[in-house]
Amino acid sequence: MPAEAKPAAKAAQSPIRAAQPVTPPLTERQEARRRRILHASAQLASRGGFDAVQMREVAESSQVALGTLYRYFPSKVHLLVATMQDQLAHMHGTLRKKPPTGDTAAERVAQTLMRAFRALQREPHLADAMVRALTFADRSVSPEVDQVSRLTTVIILDAMGLDDPTPAQLSAVRVIEHTWHSALITWLSGRASIAQVKIDIETVCRLIDLTSTDD
Amino acid sequence: MPAEAKPAAKAAQSPIRAAQPVTPPLTERQEARRRRILHASAQLASRGGFDAVQMREVAESSQVALGTLYRYFPSKVHLLVATMQDQLAHMHGTLRKKPPTGDTAAERVAQTLMRAFRALQREPHLADAMVRALTFADRSVSPEVDQVSRLTTVIILDAMGLDDPTPAQLSAVRVIEHTWHSALITWLSGRASIAQVKIDIETVCRLIDLTSTDD
DNA sequence: ATCAACTCTGAAACTTGTTCTAGATTACCG
DNA sequence: CGGTAATCTAGAACAAGTTTCAGAGTTGAT
Numbered sequence: 215m216p217a218e219a220k221p222a223a224k225a226a227q228s229p230i231r232a233a234q235p236v237t238p239p240l241t242e243r244q245e246a247r248r249r250r251i252l253h254a255s256a257q258l259a260s261r262g263g264f265d266a267v268q269m270r271e272v273a274e275s276s277q278v279a280l281g282t283l284y285r286y287f288p289s290k291v292h293l294l295v296a297t298m299q300d301q302l303a304h305m306h307g308t309l310r311k312k313p314p315t316g317d318t319a320a321e322r323v324a325q326t327l328m329r330a331f332r333a334l335q336r337e338p339h340l341a342d343a344m345v346r347a348l349t350f351a352d353r354s355v356s357p358e359v360d361q362v363s364r365l366t367t368v369i370i371l372d373a374m375g376l377d378d379p380t381p382a383q384l385s386a387v388r389v390i391e392h393t394w395h396s397a398l399i400t401w402l403s404g405r406a407s408i409a410q411v412k413i414d415i416e417t418v419c420r421l422i423d424l425t426s427t428d429d
Numbered sequence: 430m431p432a433e434a435k436p437a438a439k440a441a442q443s444p445i446r447a448a449q450p451v452t453p454p455l456t457e458r459q460e461a462r463r464r465r466i467l468h469a470s471a472q473l474a475s476r477g478g479f480d481a482v483q484m485r486e487v488a489e490s491s492q493v494a495l496g497t498l499y500r501y502f503p504s505k506v507h508l509l510v511a512t513m514q515d516q517l518a519h520m521h522g523t524l525r526k527k528p529p530t531g532d533t534a535a536e537r538v539a540q541t542l543m544r545a546f547r548a549l550q551r552e553p554h555l556a557d558a559m560v561r562a563l564t565f566a567d568r569s570v571s572p573e574v575d576q577v578s579r580l581t582t583v584i585i586l587d588a589m590g591l592d593d594p595t596p597a598q599l600s601a602v603r604v605i606e607h608t609w610h611s612a613l614i615t616w617l618s619g620r621a622s623i624a625q626v627k628i629d630i631e632t633v634c635r636l637i638d639l640t641s642t643d644d
Numbered sequence: 645a646t647c648a649a650c651t652c653t654g655a656a657a658c659t660t661g662t663t664c665t666a667g668a669t670t671a672c673c674g
Numbered sequence: 675c676g677g678t679a680a681t682c683t684a685g686a687a688c689a690a691g692t693t694t695c696a697g698a699g700t701t702g703a704t
Binding site for chain 4: 645646647648649650651652653654655656657658659660661662663664665666667668669670671672673674
């Protein structure tokens with residue numbers, strides 16, 4: 215039978231939980247390759263953003279043939295979205311350890327997002343690569359992008375301190391995510407200042423207050 | 430002296446109103462070329478979205494040499510953002526004729542955006558090309574993207590019926606724009622339904638109500 | 645240990661965005 | 675009208691993402 219299982223098996227078409235299916239377990243060497251690739255990707259991205267992540271260079275840096283790179287990540291966008299998943303998971307862990315301290319849910323969410331924003335500011339090129347990939351992704355990357363979105367939702371709900379959100383609250387969270395992504399883009403492309411992003415985040419977080427009284 | 434003036438003169442660095450500088454007036458033939466190019470761009474985009482707009486094809490369709498195309502629009506993203514400016518201006522005209530009828534500012538804005546959304550649904554591929562270009566644009570396209578953003582702001586303020594918005598209101602409008610762009614993207618990439626987009630728009634529009642009482 | 649099936653490698657080829665060049669054309673000034 | 679500087683054209687060339695392929699390397703089953 216197979217030797218090293220196909221690393222990036224296409225997600226089954228289960229309409230629900232399409233992403234992150236029961237990935238055929240990778241061998242150790244495959245796991246190591248995958249990790250080397252993601253590391254090289256993040257490293258190159260940190261240098262020069264989206265454009266600096268060149269597939270040939272990623273392959274070389276991670277000691278993997280170009281064809282192999284494409285077997286693990288079927289496109290540059292897939293690679294960068296996976297890189298984002300990686301970083302986000304890391305950040306989620308960090309945030310868990312120091313939960314925000316605000317009095318209201320809105321404050322805590324704004325605090326959390328600003329903390330994430332400050333982390334991104336430390337690696338603006340990396341942020342550029344990840345966010346550009348995320349918004350440029352077409353349908354073929356939907357499962358992976360969705361996974362990122364789910365992770366973001368969890369982070370926000372955590373900050374709100376909710377286990378069981380109402381539909382209205384979920385809508386508010388979605389709008390917050392929209393604002394978060396789009397505000398990041400305006401910042402990355404130099405059309406909005408850091409202060410502006412802060413204001414936008416704080417503004418949209420007020421929506422949370424609306425959902426406790428309404429509906 | 431010069432024959433046909435440089436069509437796509439770099440915007441002066443005037444920090445304010447950077448885009449749309451006093452473009453050296455185009456000759457009639459140049460204006461016609463520019464128009465042919467934009468038309469070809471929109472046409473190809475309507476067929477197959479972002480990927481279908483291939484620079485060689487645009488050049489051929491519009492009867493212009495590739496080098497000329499690049500002189501008018503220095504990149505594919507520039508071209509598509511200009512295409513969006515064109516379409517937006519058109520839509521602004523249309524919207525002006527039939528202003529929204531809702532009772533509250535929030536309702537009117539939501540109505541207006543949903544009207545725009547329905548227009549985009551009629552040409553989903555074109556929408557895809559324009560929106561993807563807009564969010565993928567890097568700093569070199571900032572002036573043009575900013576112009577689009579300004580136009581969008583005007584449309585929203587028109588719907589609100591405001592001449593002289595407060596800073597809080599401008600923040601709300603920015604957040605609405607963020608939500609609008611990002612919601613479009615999730616719809617275009619098949620991660621959100623039309624109904625979902627509608628809900629998100631209605632949700633974010635509630636922010637407008639907040640600005641009349643608060644602050 | 646051997647085999648079959650699969651994966652990885654290295655290199656070339658292909659695609660499409662972008663740049664460059666030499667020569668033909670056009671616009672405007674005097 | 676003629677001159678001249680800029681524009682336009684056709685086509686080659688280059689860059690980076692993606693695909694393809696033959697052969698070498700692994701893996702797990704027998």
